[in-house]
Amino acid sequence: MRITFLGAAGGVTGSMHLVEAAGKRLLLDCGLFQGRRDEAWERNAQQRTEADRVHAVLLSHAHIDHSGALPLLASQGFRGRIHMTTPTAPLTAVLLRDAAKIQARDTEHLRKHQHISREPLYTPEHAEAVQRQFQTADYGAWFEVAPGIRALFRNAGHILGSASVHLEVRENGHSPVRVTFTGDFGRRGTPILKDPEALDPAEVVITESTYGARVHSHGPEDAMTPCASLLEAVQWILRSGGKLLIPAFSVGRTQNLLWSLNEAMDAGQIPRMPVFVDSPLAVAATRIMEAHPQCFDEQALQRLRRSLALLQSREVRFTEGVEESKSINTFRGNAVILAGSGMCESGRVLHHLKRLLPFQENCVALSGYQAQHTLGRRLQEGRNPVQILGDEVRVEARVLSIRGFSAHADRDELLSALQPLQAQAGRTFVVHGEPEQADGLASSLKGRGFQGVFVPQEGESVEI
Numbered sequence: 181m182r183i184t185f186l187g188a189a190g191g192v193t194g195s196m197h198l199v200e201a202a203g204k205r206l207l208l209d210c211g212l213f214q215g216r217r218d219e220a221w222e223r224n225a226q227q228r229t230e231a232d233r234v235h236a237v238l239l240s241h242a243h244i245d246h247s248g249a250l251p252l253l254a255s256q257g258f259r260g261r262i263h264m265t266t267p268t269a270p271l272t273a274v275l276l277r278d279a280a281k282i283q284a285r286d287t288e289h290l291r292k293h294q295h296i297s298r299e300p301l302y303t304p305e306h307a308e309a310v311q312r313q314f315q316t317a318d319y320g321a322w323f324e325v326a327p328g329i330r331a332l333f334r335n336a337g338h339i340l341g342s343a344s345v346h347l348e349v350r351e352n353g354h355s356p357v358r359v360t361f362t363g364d365f366g367r368r369g370t371p372i373l374k375d376p377e378a379l380d381p382a383e384v385v386i387t388e389s390t391y392g393a394r395v396h397s398h399g400p401e402d403a404m405t406p407c408a409s410l411l412e413a414v415q416w417i418l419r420s421g422g423k424l425l426i427p428a429f430s431v432g433r434t435q436n437l438l439w440s441l442n443e444a445m446d447a448g449q450i451p452r453m454p455v456f457v458d459s460p461l462a463v464a465a466t467r468i469m470e471a472h473p474q475c476f477d478e479q480a481l482q483r484l485r486r487s488l489a490l491l492q493s494r495e496v497r498f499t500e501g502v503e504e505s506k507s508i509n510t511f512r513g514n515a516v517i518l519a520g521s522g523m524c525e526s527g528r529v530l531h532h533l534k535r536l537l538p539f540q541e542n543c544v545a546l547s548g549y550q551a552q553h554t555l556g557r558r559l560q561e562g563r564n565p566v567q568i569l570g571d572e573v574r575v576e577a578r579v580l581s582i583r584g585f586s587a588h589a590d591r592d593e594l595l596s597a598l599q600p601l602q603a604q605a606g607r608t609f610v611v612h613g614e615p616e617q618a619d620g621l622a623s624s625l626k627g628r629g630f631q632g633v634f635v636p637q638e639g640e641s642v643e644i
């Protein structure tokens with residue numbers, strides 16, 4: 181068996197690992213690189229593997245840094261199946277459609293304002309066409325990937341449909357070799373979704389390390405309740421009279437924030453106020469989530485039993501159309517605005533940032549991981565002014581990071597999920613983390629007796 185780390189190696193985005201075994205070539209994930217626009221475009225435009233020789237893709241979850249290169253792979257000649265869990269299919273479909281739209285908008289913007297002509301990585305038609313290759317499986321059900329190779333998904337508790345991937349390869353005459361890939365691994369006790377399931381023992385382990393060297397300050401029990409820093413941000417705008425803008429991933433984070441805001445208003449912890457969800461993608465993702473109650477935890481099911489909608493309430497206003505979206509601008513008084521994208525790279529959040537950042541009564545609350553070279557990261561680092569849509573914008577609003585909403589396990593949570601695999605694991609690869617985080621997790625794993633722990637670089641290939 182040979183594994184080549186084609187992305188999310190030495191960094192977080194662009195998740196893609198090539199497994200060559202039993203005469204077949206499989207990809208674990210097929211994601212886009214994110215970050216500086218030009219650099220990301222170039223990295224994504226480069227063909228990372230001979231697409232027509234890939235037999236199948238196993239997709240851990242719908243996030244675009246894991247799924248976003250699928251239409252590209254197909255347009256480069258990939259004809260095989262793309263295996264994923266049942267809820268991941270509709271989520272990936274809407275995310276790919278959205279990614280194609282963003283690319284079309286970006287290339288148009290470049291052509292018009294910078295006279296740079298560039299092809300989008302793929303079109304909405306490509307994003308549509310690749311769905312014919314989707315093949316869904318339920319959690320815990322074995323399926324054949326190729327003769328001699330079978331796989332199953334386990335709930336990873338990261339976003340709806342997210343999975344750790346367990347592969348079993350039988351090459352003639354040899355005892356089976358198993359591979360466990362954590363995908364993005366979630367936390368216990370987060371809202372709505374069931375907790376992550378145990379990982380399956382394997383000879384080869386590939387683990388994410390987004391927070392491989394960090395411990396979330398909030399314990400898992402705190403994640404059950406609306407997190408204190410979110411409520412603090414709301415209290416702050418109540419005093420200042422401004423708006424609270426939360427840039428949020430449309431899939432996962434937005435639903436968790438909605439859940440927490442609704443629960444806090446129901447419990448009287450904060451007064452009732454309008455919550456605008458300004459993202460057609462978030463609206464679609466929320467509907468998909470509501471259609472998969474089999475993935476809900478007890479708390480979410482209880483809410484349904486009380487005849488309350490999972491995420492909708494009188495306060496929550498979904499704005500799908502552009503005109504509805506613009507009506508937020510004229511709204512007077514306190515309000516919370518959730519808008520994509522989570523790292524402030526594109527989407528409607530940019531217009532809200534441009535409008536709200538120059539005024540000190542407003543508050544921008546960043547939630548979750550902000551990748552290097554993104555506007556979100558620059559705001560988090562306190563840069564002032566910042567560039568938004570070609571303009572210099574002063575940052576007078578309060579900028580803070582709200583904690584307790586991470587969809588990624590921290591160091592201790594990863595270590596306790598991985599520990600039961602230590603006895604079998606002959607090789608452990610640490611991916612999906614910035615160097616400090618990946619190295620940190622690697623040394624913790626070595627300290628716990630893991631053998632053959634390695635942090636691969638992008639493009640690095642290992643024979644097993």
Ligand SMILES: [Zn+2]
Nearest residue numbers: 241243338364
């Ligand atoms: Zn993810």
Ligand SMILES: [Zn+2]
Nearest residue numbers: 243245246364
């Ligand atoms: Zn990821």
